[in-house]
Amino acid sequence: DNQMTQSPSSLSASVGDSVTITCRASQGIRNHLAWFQQKAGKAPKSLIYAVSSLQSGVPSRFSGSGSGTDFTLTINSLQPDDFATYYCQQYDTYPLNFGGGTKVEI
């Protein structure tokens, strides 16, 4: 299986900050990498697919980058609505799997 490792597992930030979350795959996944946001008690929400393509309706302060095995999600000018847990996910090979999550806290 292709293991997805996220770091950090949690971080504290303030409104207006920029934050970066890292996701590393144990094997190359080309550009088949997605990011999701999940708030407590809610379903995940798609943010980014194909490493850097924003899902419709997602604010442009979210951006993704990377290639091969190393990827990042950056949130610029953090807003109150952005405090949540973020997951990366590879969809290159089976089983489709997710990183362990990064909780962004105030």
Next chain:
Amino acid sequence: EVQLVESGGGLVQPGGSLRLSCEASGFTFSDPYMDWVRQAPGKGPEWVGRIRNKAMGYTTEYAASLNGRFTISRDDSQNSVYLHMSSLKTEDTAVYYCAREVRDNSAFYYFANWGQGTLVTVSS
């Protein structure tokens, strides 16, 4: 607006069976792949399985860890996808989400939309 509404969750005893349903609206249901993803309490999401569309023969893929206990089916005429679960174990306790997959520019499928989930509790 894309909507996915799961139902069928509840309390079931170990060794029991359950069928979850997901009814879709707001898009042409026959086009995308459909998946089930689960999330145990306090854990991250875990992919359960996928069913492809008619053009791909409704073929399925599953997480190996399930050991053949779960089966996914779909009824395009009902805009619905189903998850049949058998030989349930306490570790199957989770919120179960259905998800709609669409193609990216490289013709790989990614999760674009999620339902609100339905809770399955396996306990005696």
